[in-house]
Each structure stands twice: as C-alpha cells, then as structure tokens.
Amino acid sequence: xxxxxxxxxxxxxxxxxxxxxxxxxxxxxxxxxxxxxxxxxxxxxxxxxxxxxxxxxxxxxxxxxxxxxxxxxxxxxxxxxxxxxxxxxxxxxxxxxxxxxxxxxxxxxxxxxxxxxxxxxxxxxxxxxxxxxxxxxxxxxxxxxxxxxxxxxxxxxxxxxxxxxxxxxxxxxxxxxxxxxxxxxxxxxxxxxxxxxxxxxxxxxxxxxxxxxxxxxxxxxxxxxxxxxxxxxxxxxxxxxxxxxxxxxxxxxxxxxxxxxxxxxxxxxxxxxxxxxxxxxxxxxxxxxxxxxxxxxxxxxxxxxxxxxxxxxxxxxxxxxxxxxx
Amino acid sequence: xxxxxxxxxxxxxxxxxxxxxxxxxxxxxxxxxxxxxxxxxxxxxxxxxxxxxxxxxxxxxxxxxxxxxxxxxxxxxxxxxxxxxxxxxxxxxxxxxxxxxxxxxxxxxxxxxxxxxxxxxxxxxxxxxxxxxxxxxxxxxxxxxxxxxxxxxxxxxxxxxxxxxxxxxxxxxxxxxxxxxxxxxxxxxxxxxxxxxxxxxxxxxxxxxxxxxxxxxxxxxxxxxxxxxxxxxxxxxxxxxxxxxxxxxxxxxxxxxxxxxxxxxxxxxxxxxxxxxxxxxxxxxxxxxxxxxxxxxxxxxxxxxxxxxxxxxxxxxxxxxxxxxxxxxxxxxxxxxxxxxxxxxxxxxxxxxxxxxxxx
Numbered sequence: 001x002x003x004x005x006x007x008x009x010x011x012x013x014x015x016x017x018x019x020x021x022x023x024x025x026x027x028x029x030x031x032x033x034x035x036x037x038x039x040x041x042x043x044x045x046x047x048x049x050x051x052x053x054x055x056x057x058x059x060x061x062x063x064x065x066x067x068x069x070x071x072x073x074x075x076x077x078x079x080x081x082x083x084x085x086x087x088x089x090x091x092x093x094x095x096x097x098x099x100x101x102x103x104x105x106x107x108x109x110x111x112x113x114x115x116x117x118x119x120x121x122x123x124x125x126x127x128x129x130x131x132x133x134x135x136x137x138x139x140x141x142x143x144x145x146x147x148x149x150x151x152x153x154x155x156x157x158x159x160x161x162x163x164x165x166x167x168x169x170x171x172x173x174x175x176x177x178x179x180x181x182x183x184x185x186x187x188x189x190x191x192x193x194x195x196x197x198x199x200x201x202x203x204x205x206x207x208x209x210x211x212x213x214x215x216x217x218x219x220x221x222x223x224x225x226x227x228x229x230x231x232x233x234x235x236x237x238x239x240x241x242x243x244x245x246x247x248x249x250x251x252x253x254x255x256x257x258x259x260x261x262x263x264x265x266x267x268x269x270x271x272x273x274x275x276x277x278x279x280x281x282x283x284x285x286x287x288x289x290x291x292x293x294x295x296x297x298x299x300x301x302x303x304x305x306x307x308x309x310x311x312x313x314x315x316x317x318x319x320x321x322x323x324x325x326x
Numbered sequence: 327x328x329x330x331x332x333x334x335x336x337x338x339x340x341x342x343x344x345x346x347x348x349x350x351x352x353x354x355x356x357x358x359x360x361x362x363x364x365x366x367x368x369x370x371x372x373x374x375x376x377x378x379x380x381x382x383x384x385x386x387x388x389x390x391x392x393x394x395x396x397x398x399x400x401x402x403x404x405x406x407x408x409x410x411x412x413x414x415x416x417x418x419x420x421x422x423x424x425x426x427x428x429x430x431x432x433x434x435x436x437x438x439x440x441x442x443x444x445x446x447x448x449x450x451x452x453x454x455x456x457x458x459x460x461x462x463x464x465x466x467x468x469x470x471x472x473x474x475x476x477x478x479x480x481x482x483x484x485x486x487x488x489x490x491x492x493x494x495x496x497x498x499x500x501x502x503x504x505x506x507x508x509x510x511x512x513x514x515x516x517x518x519x520x521x522x523x524x525x526x527x528x529x530x531x532x533x534x535x536x537x538x539x540x541x542x543x544x545x546x547x548x549x550x551x552x553x554x555x556x557x558x559x560x561x562x563x564x565x566x567x568x569x570x571x572x573x574x575x576x577x578x579x580x581x582x583x584x585x586x587x588x589x590x591x592x593x594x595x596x597x598x599x600x601x602x603x604x605x606x607x608x609x610x611x612x613x614x615x616x617x618x619x620x621x622x623x624x625x626x627x628x629x630x631x632x633x634x635x636x637x638x639x640x641x642x643x644x645x646x647x648x649x650x651x652x653x654x655x656x657x658x659x660x661x662x663x664x665x666x667x668x669x670x671x672x673x674x675x676x677x678x679x680x681x682x683x684x685x686x
Contacts, residue, residue: 093599096598096641271371
C-alpha cells in the first residue's frame with residue numbers, strides 16, 4: 001500500500017481529518033509523524049537558516065522524522081482559502097523550501113490552493129493530487145467529497161463540544177470535566193502553537209492544573225470570529241487572521257478571567273495581528289491580557305514564572321474588583 | 327488637509343515635484359536619521375521589520391510637522407506591507423495625532439489606484455493637471471536613476487575616492503531644484519558629463535557584485551548602512567536590478583498591459599521555487615540562478631524577520647548554479663563596523679575566487 005506522510009505541524013491541526021479521509025479513500029495509508037520532542041526541534045533547526053520561525057523549524061523536524069517511513073509526503077502550498085486574503089510567505093513556499101533544505105525527503109505531493117483563481121483551478125489541483133494515487137477522476141471526486149464532509153464534521157465537533165483539535169482528532173468524547181461556573185482563560189493564537197506541547201511548555205495543562213477551563217479559537221463559530229474581526233480591523237488580510245484577531249477580539253469581551261496571546265518569535269503576520277489584539281485589550285481595560293512570545297530558547301521556568309504572575313494578577317483583581325492593567 | 331509622505335531613497339524628490347504641481351499643502355519629513363529610527367522602534371510592535379519602523383518614524387515626524395493625511399502603499403498578497411497602514415494609523419492615534427492614512431493600492435489597481443488616490447487628494451483637480459504633474463515627477467525619477475547608474479560605474483574605479491558620491495549628492499539637490507523639463511535635461515547632461523570626466527584607474531577590473539533582496543532595504547541607503555557606497559569604496563562595481571523608475575515604469579504602465587519584466591527571473595527560479603511567495607522572494611532566487619555566471623558575487627539584503635526573504639535564503643544554497651552570496655539582515659541592531667568587516671571578508675573571498683579562476 002502506498003504510504004503518505006503528514007507532518008504533525010503547522011496545518012495538521014486544522015486539516016488532518018480532511019487529509020486523512022482523502023488519502024484513505026484513495027487507498028493510501030496515512031503516516032503521521034510522532035509528537036514534537038526536543039530532538040524534532042534540534043533536527044529541524046539544524047537544516048534551516050537561523051531566522052526561520054520556530055513553527056517552520058519544527059515542521060522540518062517532523063518531515064525529517066517521516067523520511068524513510070513513507071513513499072510521499074503531503075505538503076500543500078496553501079495560498080488563499082478566502083477571496084483576496086493571503087497566507088504568510090512561509091506557507092506559500094513550504095513545499096519548495098522543504099525540498100531545498102531536506103534533499104533526502106521522499107517525493108513531495110504539493111498542490112496550490114488558491115481560491116482567487118476560481119473553483120475550476122481548485123478542482124484541477126485536487127484532481128492532480130489524487131492522480132498520484134488513483135487514475136479514476138470519479139474516485140478522486142468521491143474522496144474529495146468525503147474529505148470535505150469529514151472536515152465539516154471535525155469543525156462542528158470542536159465548536160459543539162468545545163473540544164481542542166488534538167482531542168477531536170483522537171476522538172475523545174467530551175468528558176464534562178468543566179462545571180458550568182468554572183473560571184476560564186482564553187488562549188489566542190495559531191493551533192500549531194497552542195497544541196504543540198513542546199513549543200508552549202504544556203501551557204494548557206498548566207492552566208487546567210491551576211483550576212481554569214481553557215478556551216481556544218477552535219471553539220468559536222465562524223460568525224463569532226468574523227464579527228470580532230470586523231469590529232477590530234475591518235476587512236481581514238491574513239488567511240488565519242480569525243485565529244488571532246477574531247478569537248482575541250471575541251474573548252476579550254466574552255467575560256473570561258483572562259486571555260493569553262501566544263505567538264512565535266519572528267512571526268511576521270502575528271507581530272501585527274497580536275498587536276491589534278493587545279491594543280484592543282488596552283482600550284477595553286476589562287480583561288487581563290498577556291502576550292507570550294515563544295522561541296527555541298524560551299526556558300520553561302520563564303514561562304512558568306510569567307504564567308504564575310499573570311494568574312496571581314487575575315486573583316488579585318478578583319479580590320479587589322479593580323481596573324485592569326495590561 | 328496637510329499631506330505627509332514616508333521616505334524611500336530619493337523618492338521624496340519626485341513626490342515633492344508632483345505635490346507642488348498639484349498645489350497641495352504637504353510636508354516632507356526629515357530624511358531618515360537616528361531619530362526617525364528610534365521613534366519608529368519605540369512605537370512599533372516588537373517583531374516588525376525595518377521598513378515598517380522607518381516609515382512609521384517618518385509618519386510620526388510628518389505628524390509633528392502638522393500633517394494629517396498620510397500616503398502609504400498597501401494592497402493584498404504582498405507580505406506584511408499590505409497591513410502596515412492599519413497598524414500605523416492606530417499608533418498615530420494612540421500618540422494623539424488625529425491623522426488619516428490613505429492607502430494607495432499599488433498591488434491590484436496599479437496606475438489607476440495611484441491616480442485615483444491623487445485625484446481624491448487634490449480636490450478633483452483636472453485630469454490634465456494630474457497627469458502632467460505625474461509625468462514631471464516621473465521625469466525627475468528617471469533623471470535620478472540614470473545618474474545613479476553612472477555613479478555605480480564610477481565609484482569603484484575613481485582615482486580620488488568619494489568623487490562620485492559627491493557628484494551624486496550635488497546631482498540630487500540639482501534635480502530637486504530643477505523646475506521644468508529643460509533644466510532637468512541640463513542637470514542630467516551636466517552630471518553625466520562630469521562623471522565621465524572623473525579621473526579613473528583605467529587598468530582596474532573591478533569585481534562585479536549584484537545587490538538583490540527586499541525592495542525597501544535595497545532602495546533606502548539609511549536602512550542598509552550605505553552598502554553600495556561601501557562596496558564602491560572597496561573597489562567593487564555594484565549592479566542592482568531594482569530601481570524606483572524601473573519599478574514604476576513596469577508595475578504602473580507595462581504590467582497591466584501584460585508585459586512582465588520579471589518573467590525571466592521567475593523562469594530561472596522555477597526549478598527551485600515554483601510559486602510567488604509575496605515580496606521579492608521569488609525574484610531573489612531567480613537573480614541568483616540567472617546571474618551566477620556573469621557576476622562575481624551577490625549581496626542579499628533583507629529586513630530582519632522578512633518572511634519572503636527567509637524562504638529565499640533557505641532555498642538559495644540548494645541551487646545548482648554556484649555563486650557566493652552574502653546575506654545581510656537589516657534592522658536597528660545592524661552595526662556599521664560589523665557590516666564592514668563582513669563586506670571586506672566577502673570581497674577578499676571574491677578576489678581569491680577570481681584569481682583562482684583566471685589561473686585555471
């Protein structure tokens with residue numbers, strides 16, 4: 001059976017069920033790289049130039065983990081999924097860059113996803129991708145439809161059950177551990193930062209240990225995200241703006257105890273988007289907001305200290321009912 | 327309404343001509359200096375790139391001089407630049423300036439976008455007036471770039487170091503003062519003649535280094551620490567494919583008609599990078615492939631954290647075509663002595679390489 005490798009990084013968290021369904025429908029076996037470890041990161045960062053951002057370094061580490069384990073690696077160049085809204089250059093150049101820095105990589109299945117070029121081009125791209133595995137256009141069409149269905153179910157599952165992507169992927173049915181009145185903290189940022197426990201030093205786990213319920217962007221509906229973006233910046237500009245500006249804007253006014261913005265050092269789009277959220281937090285002065293910048297060298301102790309200080313501040317605010325400083 | 331504009335190289339000269347001819351109230355902030363940079367750095371989000379910081383500094387300085395309507399390029403699908411205006415407007419507001427930023431959509435609307443923005447600003451001046459002012463601005467731009475090209479040739483071979491730079495500085499101010507086509511033409515002729523008369527070392531065979539990379543740091547000498555002048559001082563002839571006049575000519579007039587000067591570069595980059603990644607990433611890879619044979623080396627300039635250029639930087643070492651590349655990341659932490667050391671080492675390497683090649 002043909003094996004298709006999918007790196008557990010970047011877009012994995014958004015699209016894995018869709019990709020898995022597509023390739024399995026076409027009779028391939030899907031291989032996912034193991035969760036990130038320090039070794040993944042070191043292997044990845046030894047291949048790319050120093051100022052490449054942390055998520056991309058980790059991505060390369062995951063690709064290296066898949067070399068020899070599969071016949072193809074699936075790396076799409078996701079250019080645009082909504083009209084006139086484009087993605088970061090690193091996503092656009094991802095297949096080419098991987099090929100350049102990891103020459104021993106198995107053949108890369110790359111397709112251009114660009115909604116601006118019209119539906120026809122999108123269908124063509126999907127067909128070209130499917131051809132690697134099946135000659136029959138009908139079979140590819142069927143697989144694509146099944147994949148789309150899987151994707152919609154995945155998204156709905158996360159919204160309805162308030163699940164985070166790793167739980168939804170693992171098929172965990174919501175253990176209703178949260179009491180309705182439990183205080184909650186919102187995490188704002190891209191899924192590849194929020195759910196990769198190595199990158200964020202088990203942030204979710206730490207917050208849950210402290211007794212908070214953790215809310216993430218995936219738990220919001222598309223309408224909620226869009227309304228928040230319109231309120232903050234007007235027309236969205238980046239492909240995943242809703243994950244940052246949308247969820248940030250929404251959670252700051254949703255009565256959570258606090259919000260934490262998580263960004264990777266050197267991230268181009270986030271440097272601007274998180275700034276928008278931070279400015280909104282300063283304007284509103286209702287919800288405590290902390291922005292946490294992560295990189296290869298950020299030590300666990302540093303993150304823990306800042307987190308403790310932030311939680312202390314929330315407690316103090318609760319006691320005094322005072323105005324917030326951001 | 328008072329208009330303010332950001333700087334990029336000598337672009338303020340044609341802009342001044344344009345705005346003057348339209349009889350608009352405007353300010354040109356001081357040219358980029360330490361204060362501009364520190365203002366920009368202080369009020370920018372942490373991870374931003376140097377073009378953002380410097381243009382923000384310019385806008386703040388323009389606002390200090392009373393400007394309330396700023397012109398900034400924008401558009402979609404072109405790296406972070408398209409988002410600059412949104413954030414810069416918020417920074418200006420938070421500093422207490424009631425300024426509006428008019429974003430000029432250069433990426434989609436091309437010439438029309440620019441002309442429409444001018445029309446709006448000029449209180450519906452007649453199209454005749456707008457177009458003649460625009461034409462005069464372009465003429466100045468062309469004169470400046472023609473002289474700069476000649477300067478790049480003279481710098482490495484002049485007997486008295488600094489002659490070309492001095493002449494260029496004079497030419498810039500003469501161009502700024504010229505106020506009709508006739509005197510503009512005379513300025514161009516005069517300075518080209520003076521440059522050709524500058525005493526040269528005829529026996530020198532200067533190394534040829536191409537300067538590639540991100541648009542803004544290429545064209546704004548303040549942000550790249552005068553890398554071209556320094557290379558010239560080291561006896562290296564600099565070739566740069568991006569000039570403001572070329573860029574305006576193609577992106578405003580010829581691209582909409584289907585002529586694309588970059589096709590050659592894109593085709594060259596194809597085996598290594600198959601798609602446009604925003605900014606100048608695709609072109610940078612293409613230039614490396616294309617010029618590997620005819621240049622001695624390449625200096626690749628990019629702002630720190632520039633997304634497209636990082637991708638290009640990752641891809642460049644893997645090309646079959648082999649040519650030394652020195653990547654210099656520009657930001658407020660770039661120190662001149664450090665950069666000079668790297669340039670000198672790079673030039674030494676190129677000299678050795680050429681000598682070795684001649685022997686073979």
